[in-house]
Amino acid sequence: MSVVSGTSGTGIGAINVNVFGMSDVGKVRKNNEDNFVVCNLTTGEVTLTPALCNHRLGPMGTLFLVADGMGGEACGEVASQLCSVTVPKRLFDNLKTVESVSETNFVLLLREAIEFANQVVFQKAQSDPAYRGMGTTTTAATLFGPYLFVAQVGDSRAYLIRNKAMVQLTRDQTFLNYLAEIGAELPAELEKDSRKSILTQAVGTSETVDVKVTYTKMRHGDFLLLCSDGLYNMVGGSDMLGVVNSQASLPARCKSLVDKANEGGGTDNITMIIAELTGPGLPPADLAAPVELRDVDKEDFKTPA
Template structure:
């Protein structure tokens, strides 16, 4: 049996640490075999051959103060696991992708209801970055700014995009990465599970190769260690357990300003070798509505749409500001993200790096945030004026007749 025909084989480990500053650990993580319905990090879960129902790992970074953040993140991993098991085996990749999104959305609604029912937990929430494996494909559902990276042939790529104000401004070209380092509102995330009744899950995917190393982490790690260090540890450390330990120690040595959670998954079999020069990058995945599936069967190209989002203004009038509360801005449409069908690849950014700032989310912020905007381009204004003149002339001509 060839590598491609045998089940995907994974070696993995996960670790969470309170860090050097926090009194409580509000992070949680999920490791679960959806085929055996086992959960946790027992020995049999650290080296697995993928079953027909798939496998899932995830990181949730809670917020809310006292014990509320821990409650939110624990509830998220519990609900997501239960929802992914509900209904039996996924029939197709699309089925698993749809279930992943639904499970994250359901967890967000459940946390929101819990928070509304208990005044001491109002405002609690959590990020969620969940990776679900089926065949040799991994789907990643993300809400918030916990990240997923992939190391391939020594090159580290970011497979997610932080749902934060500072990253949105960077994507829009309104802020450089250097300016972002000192941006006063770099602690604001755009959404989290539990802070609103609904969330918008960012769903991405990637096809795995032998030797790939997938890493999920909270910003307690990504905000303390630069990409070069992460790539060094993942490249030089064979054991996922040792990689988790080394990364956690480095984050603590750098200050340990937040809770630190990391999961490392190494692909050891059941997948092809990567093509020469092939790299990983952010690829958004669009799930067809059920009503479209019959049409898609006849014409597979109709299953996915490629949507281009304008890489520029935030669509707000000059001087307009947003009120920010509890370091959350409600759900905003991501700026500068391209949605790609499977097989259609986005050109990676030259440096393939994301902002390394620390996105703390545990302090109230109620001051207005002024978002830089631009005026309409001159050619647009010219077109509008020319059209108005032509219309006026036509109306005048008709009036004379």
């Protein structure tokens, strides 16, 4: 089990990030093919292993990423680890080359970093028959000022918890969701359909990848939850919400979610990041404020809500 914890500083206009991540092999799998990473994109400090990560949200933001590898044997963990190392490094290096970073070019660089990671994983898979066919999901949430940008490939998830309600920020890129999008007839019992876990794309399984990016404006007191399917397939949404909304420490909340997933069967690796966002740099909490999720490919992106 690997763990990361961190707290940002405080000050006028500061955005404070309390974050904890955890990964567990579960009760069935022999290997843990999941990975997670937290990266301070201002300093380049990356946390992949148990360590404290103390920083105030800097001008270049913070990256939270969960990757769920696939491919059998050790291939899945190779793919997810490559992605978890490549994305933060590529994004940090590219941000350093930009004189003035706006929301628009920040998103372009986020998307490019995942596309680059796709090439790295794909080329590794093509160069060695032992890794042929490996790939990984990638859910990368980046806090840039008060805006949260979420880049998605695969079926790991990001949730926003506000006013004790939970909203899914990502859409699973699965075959059944694809059928729904094109208006095809769906099976009567979706949860029992053997195709529900078939992905329409993953990082590293083909030369190109279509990175979907959405964004929303965060508020003081919001929580962010990123997780692999090993959590949400074993623990219902109401149970996840109850744990995140509890008064326990973030490590205790993560541990409770892992325990619940294992009690539910633990059939897959279980990985999550929980981040609590506070501070005067965020709009104040508002009981009436809905979560407005937008697509960066829409025309209104240049003026985020």
